[in-house]
Amino acid sequence: MTHSTYTGSARPLLHLLAAVLASTVTTATIETAQAQQTGAIELNLPGGSLTSALNALAAQTRLQIVFDAGVTAGVSTAPVSGHLTADAALSRLLAGTGIIYRYSGSSMITLSKAGAQADRSDGDATYLSTIVVKGGRHYGDNAPNVAVIGQEEIEQAQASSLPELVNKTPGVSLAGGVRIQGQTITIRGFGRQSDTRILLDGAPKNFEKYDQGTIFVEPELLKKVEIQKGATSVRYGNGGFGGTILMESKDAGDMLKPGQTWGAWGKTAYQTANKEFLETGAVYGKSDFGTPITYNGLLSLTWRKSDDMRIGGGEIYESSDSKLASALLKTGADFDGNEINTSVSYGRSNNWGPIAAVRGQLDINSADLPLGYDEAIARRLAWRELKDLTSTFEYKYTGDSDLVNARFMASYSSTGQHATRTHYRSAPAASVGGVENDATYSDFHLEAENTSNFTLGGLDHKLNYGVQYNAHKRDVMMFDLANVAKPDYNYGYYAPWYMPEGTQNTTSAFVRDTIDVTDTFKVTPGLRFDYVRSEGVPNAAPRYNNPAADHDYSAVSHQGFTPALSAEWQATPNVRFFADWAYAMRAPNIDELYSTQSVLTNASGTSRGLDIERNNTINLGIDVNFDDVFLDGDSLSTRVALFNNHVTSPVTRRIGTANLSGMNLTGQVPWYWNTPSYYSRGVEVQAHYETERMFGDLGFSWMEGERHAAINNIFYNGDTYLVDLAPTTLLATLGMKVPDRDLSFGWTATFVNAQDRTPYRQAGGSTYATKASPGYSVHGLFLDWTPKEGMMKDTELHVALENMFDKRYLPYLSDGISAMPGRNFKISLSRRF
Incomplete structure (x- = not known):
């Protein structure tokens, strides 16, 4: 059953426009x-x-x-x-x-x-007579597999979540749908939460609650997002086969105008698809107060609230609203080559949503209809309260010695969600979280590293080495009302069998040496070692803590080396080649090691015997930059990245009757196991062209991959497609600039090919895979005004019309169940003081 289509008035938008245009409390992002x-x-x-x-x-x-x-x-x-x-x-x-x-x-x-x-x-x-260096290459100095979203791009995107912000990057996709608490990120076909490593100011963010999203950091707090696609860096280890996303929060130095010692910033924004309002502001300063020490500090607050989302065609998605309040406090001091930085960010949200946040429109049970529409809807919902905390301390020393450039960091982060069901005809099943459940995932992280620059054997070296320690903890509890009278279920209080409690502590060391073989050719060999010790918490319910069912929550360890090698060759002043290789590892996580079932099932045991996964991965790339290509003063930047992954011993859940054949009914086998290998490969292309009056961007991604046998039948004689491969996608932007007015405007489009390479019709894959999805295209318009002088200096106005033709479309990675926003007018106005 669906809700009536949207028929809202434009009057609230007109009131907003009048208010923001009359207001002087606005802000601009610093150049x-x-x-x-x-x-x-x-x-x-x-x-x-x-x-x-x-x-x-x-x-x-x-x-x-x-x-x-x-x-x-x-x-x-x-x-x-x-x-x-x-x-x-x-x-x-x-x-x-x-x-x-x-x-x-x-x-x-x-x-x-x-x-x-x-x-x-x-x-x-x-x-001077001859200009030989032109700064501001569009893609900077990064390799083609690295994408950077800077402050300017963050402001223009007007994104409501991190997955939405990175979604326009070739090879990176938003998965899950329009509900923020259900969104995840897929990179190069790797869709598990542990396949995308996410860090905020260096602090790991790990949240893997089933069907409940990955990351809940407010984009307004960020000044930069760097996406390192692939797992070829030894700086980060144990997982992240898809890549690493590094988020950096704003600080006073990013906000102050030249010559300022303190300032203020404010912003207001609105979008029509879900009637979302955003208000955010900051105060900040930087001064030495007449002492040898320079201090800086920033306090930022953000409030975001929306109604239910209107998808393409006009339908309103029930319970897709959101409400989020966030705060960031950041301080620092530097003196004589010493630098200290601290940060605390906190976000809190609550809303009604479907039991699984990754889903489309709510379906109504006909048996509930006599109770009324609102009550029938309420029976499909849970009230969720989410709290997200990140705190960091960082010390850096860069003195006169080339050999000592030290860095130490400590961080604590946690994401917790409390979910409650208050409307139900019969007691909610434990498989959907029971009546009430809590899940908190926390990380305590330490790093110490140093970089030494020296010459050895006639070659310049930049040697970076360090140690890391991460303590990850999962606290989970559920109230299962249906079994409140049964001792075997601990009278209803226990952790869900598919979401166990436990700890996973990782101790690591790494070294990498960038060697300048010539002025134009450098190589970087690297090596990393990870020791991972995992320990489960015995389930409080005897049904899921039974030695006869092979339940064992005792500690288990995994370890391994990750060798890596990178090379960069500046073939000409305009052309660079890149190559990266690594033999990366991923240890099984707590869910995979200690999830279990009852003795009555065929695969009941915990999975302490799992091997580590390995990814033999390689990236190749070329970066080409030319000036004066077609017109005097124009520039063309193009980069191409190719990747290949071969993953061995992948960990999957044991599903399918074929995988259970020949097993005895007492269930003395683990629920998760290592399955046959798979590969994925693809190509990503980015191009940027710019003249004094116009600019254009193209982004292209294509990938394919197959698994030996099938997830639900490892005895299948053939290969099957991978589940999380994004369809071939083309991103296009064409814009015009009016330099005299500090104005730019243009058109954007996303073209997505049909995805029929799915295992849905292979070896009975309909039990776990997504159906084939049709192709689609989505178009939009944008306008950006950033005046550099006059009374409106330090003001920014960003306007966008997304999905201008109001197309209804369901991306393949939304599991074919969640459509995306319909026609959406966005506007933001900001000012620095």
């Missing part, structure tokens, strides 16, 4: 270049050719650096890395070279030899 002049950022500049180092500095800071070609000819420099301002990095690069620099405007730096005469001088700006 990246200006922020990086006044605030330190993480820089990694190669040694050797000064020209190459300046190219890297321009790309990483988005500054434009100009100079005559003869200024840097034949000049070499030592590598520079660390948390530095642009000024500090330039000073180190140019030390002893006889080259000086000066700012020409807010985002341009000119270099010259000391005492040299410039060809032309105009006020404070100096222009």
Whole structure:
């Protein structure tokens, strides 16, 4: 049964527009270049050719650096890395070279030899005859398998969740649907929560409650999101076969205007598809107060509230509303090469939602209809309260010694959800969480590392090494009213058999050495070791803690080395090649090791005998940048990434009668097991073209993969498709710029091919796989206004019309059950003071 279609009025939107246009409490995101002049950022500049180092500095800071070609000819420099301002990095690069620099405007730096005469001088700006370095390459200095979403892109996206924010990245997909508490992220066909590693300010975020989403961090708190696709870095280990998502929260240095010691920021936003309101603001400051120590601090608050979502075609999805309040407190101090940073972020939300948040429209049981529509709906819902906390402490030292660049970090994070059923005709089953359940996943994390820069054997080395410790804990409890009188179920109080309690502690060490073989070719060998000790908490219900059913919650350990090798070759000033390989590992998680069933089933045992999974993975890439391609002053950036994964001993749940054949009825076999291997491979392409008046972007992703035999029948004589492969997708943007008005506008489109490569019709795969899905296209419009001068300076206006043709579509990775938002008008207005 469905709800009536949407017939809302535009009057609330008109009132909002009038209010925000009349308001002066608005805000603008600081220009990246200006922020990086006044605030330190993480820089990694190669040694050797000064020209190459300046190219890297321009790309990483988005500054434009100009100079005559003869200024840097034949000049070499030592590598520079660390948390530095642009000024500090330039000073180190140019030390002893006889080259000086000066700012020409807010985002341009000119270099010259000391005492040299410039060809032309105009006020404070100096222009040299030959410009040889142009900063601001669209894709920066990262490899093609790395995507960075900066502050400007975050503001333009106006996303309500992290999965929505990263969804426009080739190879990355939102899964789960429109309900924020049910959204997950899939990267390159890896869809399990443990396949995408997520960190906020270095703190791991691990939440794997069944059908309840992955990450609940408010996008308004973030200044940058970096997506490292694949599992080829030894810096991160034990899982993350799809990739790693690194989120960085805002700090005072990102928000302050040039010359400010304190400031304020405010923003208001609205979108029509779910009538969502957003209000957010911050106060911040940075000063030394006349002492040798520079202090900084930021306090940010965000409130977001929406009604039920209107999907394409007009239908309203019941109980898809949301309400979220978030806060961020961040402080820091730096002195004499020492830097201390602390942060605490907290978010809280509550709403009514379906028992499984990953689902589409609510279905109504005909037996409940005599009770009335509202009561019939309520019987399908649970009241969820979610709390998300992240706290970090970080210390960095970058002194005068190239050998000591130390970093220490400690963090604690937790995500907890309390769910309650209050409307039901009969007691809710334990398989759907009972009447009430609690699940809290927490992580205590420590890191210590150092980076040493030195020359050995005539080659420059950047040696990064460290140790890490992570203590992960799962606290779970349920009240099963249907079995409240049964001692075998501990009178209704126990952890669900499919979501056990337990701890998993990981101790790790890693080393990686970036070696400059030549000025244009570098290699980075690396090695990581992980020791993982897991221990379950015996279930309080004797039914699920029975030695006769092979229930064993005692500790088990897994360990392994992850070797890796990367190479980068600057073939020409415009073309770079990349290659990465790793033999990554993933230890089974608590759910896989200690989930169980009763003795009455055929596969009841815990799965302590599981082997680690291995991924023999490789990335290849090329990055091409050209200027003056079709027109004077234009630029074209193109990058291509190819990947191949071969996963051995994958862990899956034992399902299917074929997998249970020949087993005795007492169920002396584990519920999870290692199954035959699978592979996935694909290609991702990104291209950006820009002139003074126009710009365009293309993003393309294609992937395929097959599993030997089948999940539900390992004896099947053939291969089957993987479940979580995203369809072939093309992302397109075409825009125009009006530089005199600081205005840009344009069109966006997403073209998705049909996905018929699903195991749904292979070897009885309809019991676990998703049906084939048709292709679709979705179009939108956008406008961005960021005035740089006049009374509206420091103001930003972002407007977007998404799904402009109101198309109803169900992405393949929504399991074919959840449609996406319909026509959606978004607007945000902000200002810095």
